[in-house]
Amino acid sequence: MNYWLMQLQKDNKPDNTDIINRLKSGFIGIDLDQCEEVDNDSKPLTQWTTDEIAQYKGGTWKGILHAFLEIKVFDIVLIRNGVTPIALVKIVGNYVFSQHDLEQVWYKHRYPITLLDYYTAYQERNVGAHLKMPQLRSILTKAVDYRTQSYQLIDKWYKDYSRHHDDASEHKLIEISISNFKTFYDFKIDGLTQINLIAGKNNVGKTSLLESGYINLVSRDIEHYLTSLIKLKKMRSCYLETHSSRIALSDLRHAKDSNDLTIQSNINTTAFHVENDAIRLEVNGISQTYSRFEIQKRVDNGTVMVDRSNIQFIPSFSINDETLSFLFSKIQMARKKEWLNQSLAEHFDENIVEFDLILGEPKLFLLNRDEGWISLSEFGEGIKRFITLICAIWASQEGACFIDEIEDGIHYLHYNKLWEIVFNTAKEANCQIFASTHSKEMIESYYKEAKRLDQKDISLTTLVRDKENQSKAITYDFDWLTHEMSQNHEVRGW
Template identity: 35%
Template sequence: MDNHLTEIEIKDFKCFKDFKADGFKRVNLIGGKNNVGKTAFMEACYVNVRALNIKSFIGALHGIKFMRENLNILAGENANSKKYIEQSNKIFTKSNVNLAFFEIEDMEGVKQYIFDFNKQYIKVNINDFSYETSDFENIDFIDNFGLSNNDIVSKYSAIQKKDEENFLNNILNKFDERITAFKVINETPQCQIGKNYFEITEFGDGTRHLISIVTALYSCENGYLFIDEIDNGIHYSKLDEIWTSILETSKKLNVQVFATTHSKECIESYARVAKKLYDKDIAFIELGKNKNNELDSIVMDSEMFLRHIDMGNEVRGW
């Protein structure tokens, strides 16, 4: 589809100094060693597709920093939008979809924010900057904690509008046979066991992560969904069901998906389900460091990826 990312260039963003990759498909799984930059890669892609205006761009910068810092925030630290933004000085991302550049200019005591979105050059004095943010309903990022209750409630409406509540119910039942239904009761997401409903906080992390993924897929129709640690809290025996849902739903709703994992079982499940569904609009992005100790990637299309898996080759970074 025309709106899908197929390539990206990243400069001066976290661990990425001068990085390029291409060959992305509708569904993309990212592998690599621990702390190599899998999440940062997704964050750069997320910032790029959100950079259509200042409020959305700032919302993306604030959002990814908030996700990284949420444990500290829960411990009592204040979320400081200005601090988050200024830690992102000199970001540059360029894709087939968008160009986004941000830097801070500080000359003779005058400090200004400079933005360049697809050659729309904007310069704002920090004293005049509002730090207001906005979101795109069909662009979402799920961290390894899953969505908040409020976000799940909001996104579940996209499933309800399509009268596909049973789709989520069936997936949940396959994931945990005790669960027979999902409902929002008194603005709280709950799952039914027997005749009673229980808040999803009563279940494991995997249940929240699964509900987050499915509800977000529906709310991201014709957009983008980024999922960190997609297999978090999910037993390896249930991964085929998750990947089947993602591949089928993303195709039906035209959602481009990027997800990270460090799990061999998750990678093998991804390959197995893609092969079973004859879905060739997938890619595997392997991140590693080249001989100059710089981040690099190998982007495998469906044929190359499945061949490597069938041969038993290691694809979790180098």
């Protein structure tokens, strides 16, 4: 997803009311005048030659035309009239050339849009607030650098809209870009859905992608950003590594030795800057600098504030009883304990009546056992993994749950029932799922259960390495995955 600023042009300079009426048509575009050099009335911009683009209006529009064709689905565009913000729109389709409805739409060269928000609505939500527009010469500007005024005002408006909008999809992770983090040097993935499975060989970056998404979603401010790093460090030694009482940043940054780490999504932008003996953390343009000693002290003490409760990260290894207790408390608070008990009885053993923590120890109550309550440890890791995932998804209600190596501890014969539980629980809890796997059987079960349950809001992302050994993503939506699976094609990146 990219940010753009756009001035809607017409022969006569339109007023704000004219622009708003044109936005209601469901399109934005550019108005190209007829000129001697280019017969632009007769063909789409995509068919213009390089020379035609270069010659149009003496070459003064070359940059605009190239930029216009770079606009992608899901991009966010701030529509302005001079220095006055008018509206925020989202691109929902590819470039269109049409000579119909010109009186209403204005433009032959156009993109279909969804109108997200008017500036007047933003001001009503934020009394006294004012988004200061920069002076721009071009009618179309791509906001690339998150440190610029253009980027920050669009980002601020879009995130304010997302927080207040009723449509929960605006709060879901749709795309994410990662720079200088572990195996990722310059990485981007988009087309994320309600349920997302990440596949690929070992050491290609599956866990790093989950960690990046978790960090980005949790980091609504600096303190939550730092907390997410410490929490993951405590969970597995993968961030802010310590060695000889110093932080080893080599594991945090990419091997190309950059001192800047950025994770940008449609929700948040986070950055990690190393400055001599200091570390500067940045979230959505707001930064705070810490000394290495201060960071090290926080890491050693494990000082973690209460994290954002509806975004959870489940590691590949078995969680301890303390973490399970925390997750179980969330399912109790949601009054969904019976959902858990019914799932266990239906998918594992009809004699299971109840799961609970007795004096801090996880136990199951069974009808056919004289002692009644049986320690969960007697049942193996498989059922504990199921309980963990069900609790974690409910703990992530209206949020997101990141699950590393989802098949860990579960026999392959139970993969179908695992996905049935995950699909149904995630739907009931309105929870976005990100899970990783390297198992072919897990991918097959994922697709089969999605098809059986008519769950089409899913994706499979395969991570591969290119010729330069950089991680890249191939994302299959439901239809593409259906085609690949029907042809027995390998989709794991092997």
